[in-house]
Amino acid sequence: MTAIAPALRPAPGIRADQQVVVAELADNYAGSHTLPMAEAVVAAVARDGARRVTVASGGGYGLAVAHAAWRNGLRATVVQPARWPGEHGEAARAFGAEVVDADGGYEDAIADSRRRAGASGIADGNLDGPYHDVALRALTVALVRAVGQLAEPPTAVWVPTGGGLTAVAAAAALDARGWPSPLFAVTASGANAILASWPNSYRDLPRSAVTATRVNRPLARWSAAHGRAALTAVHLRHGRVYGVSDRSLRAAADRLAAANVLASPAGAAGLAGLQATPDADPGTHLVLVTSRPAVAA
Structure with a gap:
């Protein structure tokens, strides 16, 4: 396997005292960080x-x-x-x-x-199956290489969150670097069990409690396979879980597109979370972009 070292690119800042750096994890033929x-x-x-x-x-x-x-x-x-x-x-x-x-x-x-x-x-071969550890190690290696392109720890890391595995890998990558940066997991409002569980222990939701749309469906989970581990990672990294609307997801994807970064709305959830947090700390924020729009054949 060839490990991917995603490119880090500047993106429009949210405030004058913030810099947003983007890890394009989906810059590949599959259009996905997976x-x-x-x-x-x-x-x-x-x-x-x-x-x-x-x-x-x-x-x-x-x-x-x-x-x-x-x-x-x-x-x-x-x-x-x-x-x-x-x-x-x-x-x-x-x-x-x-x-x-x-x-x-x-x-x-x-x-x-x-x-x-x-x-x-x-x-x-499912990500919560018997090869789960193999998958987690592979994504962690990719994220270690991504964050390693920064000269110093980012103020915070913002991660799109569906089943929770990417948040777990991001925390592991920060641990490997010895960096204390907070971790913020961002998902779809009203459509994810990790968000509904925060800040308490993880629990599945009733199916009827989740509203999935064409925009948020990569993030929508009534049962998040790595929900417990993701919540633990966010807690230990002094972060939190945010929910954002479809409108916010689309706005974040549009903002990235203006900076020549291709992202699907769900893949831009990290930036959507930062945009929705006016009291976020100043400094350099690392935003993971996890998926691109599909290209028509």
Whole structure:
């Protein structure tokens, strides 16, 4: 696997006493920060002797797994949530992947993918599955290289948050650098169990409590696989969890576009959180951009 060292680029400051630096984690063919995780997971699956890997994905992770599987001589099954099918299905099929729909949302696609693995001996490549540690290490390495491009610790780090794994990896990367920067996890208002749990212990939400839209769906989780670990990471880093609206997500993506940084609204959630926090400390804020808009074939 080739580790990615995401480029850090200046972005418009929120206030005169703030500088915003962007880590473009999605500057790759999959348009997603999950690329290094996909490559690491598929390589581990291949070493373990499996010939097929299954994952649930409504975005770039499925495409990245399909491509990595093709390169390693494996087959991939990508399970999409039927409620909001992914934008990369055809591209994944071009790499020989089987792309299927599962009734319901993302959590239902995860359950469907896991059943396929359990019933047929196919490797479970989901980010909360048996290769979770492999995925976490790969993303942490990418983030260590990203933050390492800064000369000194940032004032704060702002992370888009769905299932919580990126927040966990960001905290691990800061720990590896020995930097005390606070960590702020940003997700969709009214649509994420991590946000609903903050500042208390993690708990799943009823399905009916989550409203997913075309804008916020990468962040929407009634059950966040890494919710407990993410909350612990944010607490230990003296941060907090923020919720932002679809309008704020779109405004953040537009602001990044003005600085020549491509980001989907959900991938721009970190900047949306900073923009919504007028009392944020002065200094250099590191914003992680985790996804780009899909490019039409």
